[in-house]
Amino acid sequence: MIKDVKDTLLDRRSVRRYEREALAPEDLEFIREAIRNTPTSYNGQQFSVIEVSDQGIKDELAEIVGQKQLKTAALDLCFLSDYNKIRVAAEAKGLKYPPFQDTTDGLMVGVIDASLALMSAVAAANSRGLGCCPIGYARTVNPARVSELLELPDGVFLVCALSIGIPREIPDLKPKQPADLLFFRDKYGVAAMPEKLLAYDREIIKYHETRSENKSGEDWIGQILSYYKEGLTYDMLAALKARGYGMES
Numbered sequence: 001m002i003k004d005v006k007d008t009l010l011d012r013r014s015v016r017r018y019e020r021e022a023l024a025p026e027d028l029e030f031i032r033e034a035i036r037n038t039p040t041s042y043n044g045q046q047f048s049v050i051e052v053s054d055q056g057i058k059d060e061l062a063e064i065v066g067q068k069q070l071k072t073a074a075l076d077l078c079f080l081s082d083y084n085k086i087r088v089a090a091e092a093k094g095l096k097y098p099p100f101q102d103t104t105d106g107l108m109v110g111v112i113d114a115s116l117a118l119m120s121a122v123a124a125a126n127s128r129g130l131g132c133c134p135i136g137y138a139r140t141v142n143p144a145r146v147s148e149l150l151e152l153p154d155g156v157f158l159v160c161a162l163s164i165g166i167p168r169e170i171p172d173l174k175p176k177q178p179a180d181l182l183f184f185r186d187k188y189g190v191a192a193m194p195e196k197l198l199a200y201d202r203e204i205i206k207y208h209e210t211r212s213e214n215k216s217g218e219d220w221i222g223q224i225l226s227y228y229k230e231g232l233t234y235d236m237l238a239a240l241k242a243r244g245y246g247m248e249s
């Protein structure tokens with residue numbers, strides 16, 4: 001089944017339960033080609049992807065990260081910011097490598113490239129009727145153990161993983177912020193922003209109360225703030241420095 005662009009983009013939701021079935025080779029090939037054709041900064045292609053299909057490694061990744069999807073998915077894609085390849089290329093050509101990954105912009109470039117590649121994969125997988133879920137916890141929960149498991153070299157870190165499989169569930173679509181909170185006219189801002197945000201918060205509470213599965217009365221604002229609070233405990237700077245990202249400017 002191949003969906004049209006509208007369904008691919010607008011009927012997308014994160015899918016976290018999968019059939020225990022391998023992906024069709026042509027679907028995997030299409031996902032790979034979509035990833036390869038991702039636009040990247042300078043065409044430097046500051047990213048790589050590790051395809052994890054070995055059940056033992058998927059199990060270990062799921063255990064480290066604490067996300068079951070990584071175990072039950074047919075395939076886990078690990079999207080990496082990668083300055084190892086360009087350094088190897090420079091050395092192979094006898095050129096001096098400027099340590100761009102030690103700058104904040106270098107960090108952002110690697111994250112942007114890897115994230116765009118992830119989105120290419122999400123779109124390609126969805127267009128084939130596959131289900132997928134980005135897993136940011138693969139970056140934050142235990143970067144040292146994940147890097148060791150995947151044998152990441154210096155200059156490479158995992159930005160986000162993506163579990164992909166044949167869907168075993170079709171979760172209700174999550175309501176997103178209304179257009180006027182998202183698209184501003186000419187300059188930043190919209191009238192009555194607090195009221196509009198509170199209205200969206202009520203919409204999410206209603207969605208959580210009435211969705212087909214995992215019902216709860218959880219709000220949006222409180223939930224996001226509690227994620228941020230958890231985020232305050234991550235020492236990403238130390239994790240990045242351990243991966244060879246110096247961030248000196």
Ligand SMILES: Cc1cc2nc3c(=O)[nH]c(=O)nc-3n(C[C@H](O)[C@H](O)[C@H](O)COP(=O)(O)O)c2cc1C
Binds near residue numbers: 015067133134138160
């Ligand atoms: C960068 C990124 C990281 C994410 N990390 C996780 C994760 O670790 N675990 C998870 O279950 N979902 C994760 N998600 C999925 C989000 O929870 C999901 O996209 C969001 O709730 C909106 O729902 P939807 O994708 O169904 O529209 C992540 C999504 C993104 C874009």
